Amino acid sequence: MRELSFTSLLDVHKGLQELFLQHQEALLDCDLVCATERLEEFERRLLRHIWEEETLLLPVYERAGAIPGGPPVLFTGEHKRMRELLEGFEQALASLAKRPDNRKRGILRLLDRQATFKNLMEHHDQRETNILYPALDRVTPETERREILSRCGAWRR
Ligand SMILES: [Fe+2]
Ligand SMILES: [Fe+2]
Numbered sequence: 001m002r003e004l005s006f007t008s009l010l011d012v013h014k015g016l017q018e019l020f021l022q023h024q025e026a027l028l029d030c031d032l033v034c035a036t037e038r039l040e041e042f043e044r045r046l047l048r049h050i051w052e053e054e055t056l057l058l059p060v061y062e063r064a065g066a067i068p069g070g071p072p073v074l075f076t077g078e079h080k081r082m083r084e085l086l087e088g089f090e091q092a093l094a095s096l097a098k099r100p101d102n103r104k105r106g107i108l109r110l111l112d113r114q115a116t117f118k119n120l121m122e123h124h125d126q127r128e129t130n131i132l133y134p135a136l137d138r139v140t141p142e143t144e145r146r147e148i149l150s151r152c153g154a155w156r157r
Contacts, residue, residue, distance in 0.1 A: 009128075010125070010129060016042065060139065060144075074127070085120070
């Protein structure tokens with residue numbers, strides 16, 4: 001059996017990426033109702049994941065000491081930036097829904113703005129893959145890892 005690792009949380013990242021693409025597919029179809037529903041679901045899941053990382057993981061990560069390229073404030077700062085960008089998308093979607101004229105141009109503008117967000121998500125995924133999750137594996141015994149990961153996944157079951 002493979003040893004339990006925090007890198008199993010990368011599945012959450014993959015699920016989030018997929019849901020965001022589905023939201024963008026709905027935008028391409030000009031289906032704003034569906035695009036909004038998918039964005040709301042994306043936000044719900046992202047906020048939950050961020051909560052888990054900030055409440056359950058980062059306090060344990062502090063045990064690893066100072067790691068170049070990985071101070072905790074970098075992770076929380078990126079989380080904050082993601083939340084801000086998402087809020088902007090929701091507002092843009094709401095105003096698009098109110099104005100049927102020039103809808104396609106509005107959708108294009110939104111997709112352009114979302115490119116920045118996708119870059120940030122990818123960058124953040126890399127940082128957690130290369131720094132946060134491996135460090136957590138190093139500083140935790142198997143039993144503790146199991147306990148924390150089961151708390152992280154409890155809401156998905
Ligand atoms: Fe994450
Ligand atoms: Fe994160």
